[in-house]
Amino acid sequence: MSISVELAIEQRSAPLRPGVPALRRAVLVDPQPGKVRAFVEDDFHHFEIELAHDGTIITDVAATTIRHPWTTCAGAAPVLVEKLRGVALRQAAGFDSPLTHCTHLYDLALLAASKAGGDSPELFRMFVADRVDGRREAMIDRNGAPAITWHLDAETILPPHAQAGRNLRQLKHWAAELEPEEREAALLLRRAVFISIGRTFDPDTQDDVPNPPPGACFTHQPENYEPEARFRGSRRDFTHADHGPLAVRVAEAFGEA
Secondary structure (H helix, E strand, C coil): CCHHHHHHHHHHHCCCCCCCCEEEEEEEEEEECCEEEEEEECCCCEEEEEEEECCCEEEEEEEEEEECCEHHHHHHHHHHHHHHCCCEHHHHHHCCCHHHCCHHHHHHHHHHHHCCCCCCCEEEEEEEECCECCEEEEEEEECCEEEEEEEEECCEECCCCCCCCCEHHHHHHHHHHCCHHHHHHHHHHHHHHHHHHHHHCCCCCCCCCCCCCCCCCCCCCCCCCCCCCECCCCCCCCCCCCCCCCHHHHHHHHCCC
8 A cells, every 4th residue: 555545544534623622423435336335433323334235226234333322222223224125225215214213323324325326435524513602613524525614503504604594403494405415414414513412411420411302213212212221431532532433444445545
């Protein structure tokens, strides 16, 4: 491997804005002949998925849950595998209600299905700064190229961005106005913004941590919810880390460049 390739991999593996207190999240999609692999990692989560396909139908699914806030999150993997196997790639976006699945596995599966016809890996790195007086910066890049930067007041985009005044909670109502690549990046970054609230508490030391509303995802469906099922010790903070999320997977995906 040449020095230039090693440097490029090192740059892709690096955390965005090192040293600045923030959530860091990475999503990697690696399409290959007959299959597509996808990975997501941040301070609180690490999931991986592989979809086998014949170009039209998802013929097999493998899902791995590595880190997650609740021990019960792991139960979402076999549910996703069962429901997604046999679904047409073009119909994956509506294959089931997202509320019955792990939000992050579900998002990852849909993104993987949308990239099944690709021929090269794509890495999305996200950064959501910790709030200062209610305000923060959020940014995402695609294979190292800047895609979106938002300055936010809570969840409202501030000027001078073209979408200033719009709230991320309403993104589904205006996402169709965006160009496809910007829409894709916006949806990914919005998820990072929403989960960044997890940096404001520590479930390893606090008992009074906030929970999503009942029914919001697989773990919080009434039949799955267990109040004592916190996955303690699973958090990471990449603020001062040498490598960002998914560093090993990034090196694998881009190592043959």
